[in-house]
Amino acid sequence: MKSIRINEVGPRDGLQNESSPISVEDKIVLIQKLVEAGLKSLELTSMVSPKAIPQLADAQDVLNKLEVQSSFHGSVLVPNEKGMERLLPLTKTKPFISTVAVFTAASESFTQQNIRCSIEESLQRFESVCNLAKNNGLRIRGYISTSFYCPFEGRVDPAKVLPLARRLLDMGCYEVSIGDTIGKAVPKEIEEVFSLLTSVIDPNLLAGHFHDTYGMAIANVEQALRLGVTSFDSSVGGLGGCPYAPGASGNLATEDLVYFLDHMGFDHGVDLQTLMKATSFIQSKVHHAMPSKVFQALRGSIK
C-alpha cells in the first residue's frame, strides 16, 4: 500500500482567512485535535507582520503555549529574516517546530500584489532565511503559488515553474509544494506542469497544493498521484476562502482528501472520524458551514 503524506494547512492558511476572531486557546485545541487524528505534518502559523495579517498576530503566543504529546512536524511560514529572528528562540524549547516554510509564486504580478517584491527578490530574501534554518537544524519547505493560473495574468507558462522548483530545492527545501492558488486548474494542466517537473525532479520532492474553488481538487490529486506525487496539502473542513471569489471555497478539505485516499487504497495515517471532531470544533468557532463535502455528508455520523 503506497504511503501518502498529508500536510495540514488549516491552522495557518485556513484561519488567516477567517473574519471571526479565534482565541489562542482555540487554535491550540484545534492543532491538538488534528494531531490526535493522525496528522504528522501541520503548518501551525506564520511569522508575517501582524499588521498584514491580524488573524495570525498571536503566532508566538500559540507556539509558546502549545503542548502536544505525540511527535509531529510543525511548520511555520517565515517571509523574511525578521520573521526568522522572531521564530528561532521558540524552536529551542518547542521541538515540534521542525520546519520553516517559504513561499514565492510563478507569476510576477501575483508576487508583487502578495508580497510586494519580484520573484527574484523573494528568492533572495529566502537565502538568509534558509541559511538560518539550516544552521539551526530546521527543515525547509517551499511553496510556489500560482503555478497554473494567476488571478491577474491568467494561465501561467509551466516553463516558469520548473526553474523556481529547482532553485528552492537547491536552497535546501526538502519538498516544494506546487500551488493551484485560485483552483482553476484541471487534470490536463496538472499533467502538463507535473510532467515537466518530474522529468528532472524526483516526484517525492514535490507536493500538490490544490484549491477546490471549481470542484476540481480531487481529480487533480488523482492526476498528480498518477505522476508519482506522494505529498498533498489540505485544510481541515476546507477552511481558507479564496479572496478572488467571495463565498467560494478555497483549500482542498482534508476530510475529502482522506476519504478519497482511504477508498482508493492509499495509506496516510489519518483517522476520518477523529479528524471530523476537529472539524466540528473549529466550525463552532468560525460560525459558518465548512466547505468539505465529506464533512457535510458524514457530520451526522460523528461518534
Next chain:
Amino acid sequence: MKSIRINEVGPRDGLQNESSPISVEDKIVLIQKLVEAGLKSLELTSMVSPKAIPQLADAQDVLNKLEVQSSFHGSVLVPNEKGMERLLPLTKTKPFISTVAVFTAASESFTQQNIRCSIEESLQRFESVCNLAKNNGLRIRGYISTSFYCPFEGRVDPAKVLPLARRLLDMGCYEVSIGDTIGKAVPKEIEEVFSLLTSVIDPNLLAGHFHDTYGMAIANVEQALRLGVTSFDSSVGGLGGCPYAPGASGNLATEDLVYFLDHMGFDHGVDLQTLMKATSFIQSKVHHAMPSKVFQALRGSIK
C-alpha cells in the same frame, strides 16, 4: 476534439427533491433557459404517481404548455404501463418528447424501498413500457441506480450491474446510465464497474450518472472518460439532494461538468455563461444556495 453528450436531469431528478413549490410556468422557463444554453438532452419530468412525488404532479401540464424553438431530446421517466398511457397522447403534439426513461437498480433492497418490487419485477414492468415506446417511435433510456453502493447493502458487486445493462440494451435502450446514487464511489470503483461493462458493451452505449455527495464526481467523470464513456448525466446547479445525507449535495452540477470538459478540451455544445443564467433563475425559486462550486465561484461574473 472528442464530443461528449450531457443529459440534464435537473427539471426531474433535481426538482423532485425540492421542498419549495415550483410553478408550472417556472419549470417551463427553466427548461427553456437550459435549452438556450445548448443542452440537447433533458429529462423533463416523470409520470410517477402524484401521491408518491407531489413535486412532479404537474408533469402533463408542464409538457403540454412547454414551447421550445430549438430541437432537443426531451425524456420523461415512466415507471409503468399506466404512466406510458398518460404520456403517449402528449407525444403526438410535442415532438421534443422523444425519449422514455426507465429505471431499475443493482441492489434488491434499494429497488424494494424505491419502487416496491424486485429487480426482476421492475424489468418485467419495463417490457410493456419499452414495447409501447418502440411502437410509438420513442427512444428508450435506461438507468441502473446503486451500481456502486447501496444505502442499505453497502458496496454492490460489479457483477450484478453487467447482466442488468445487457438486459436493458436488449429491451431496446439506446443508452444505459450507470448510477452512483449515493455518491460514495471513487475512481477505482468506477474503473472496476466500467471496465467490466466495456469488456462486452460498446462504451458509447453507456452513461455515467455520478453524485457529488463526497466531492468525487468530477474525478469519477475523468475515470469514465479514460474508459471511453462519452455521455454523462448532471443537474443544473447541482440540484437534487441525497435523501440519505441531509444537507449534502446530490447530483453532479452541470456547471462543474461543463467547466471540467471545457478546460480538458472536450466538445459538448453547452455555453457556461448562458447556463448560469438558468442556474440564477432556479436559485431564486428554490430559495437556497446551489451546491455547484463553479456557480459559487463565477456567479458574480454572470453577464
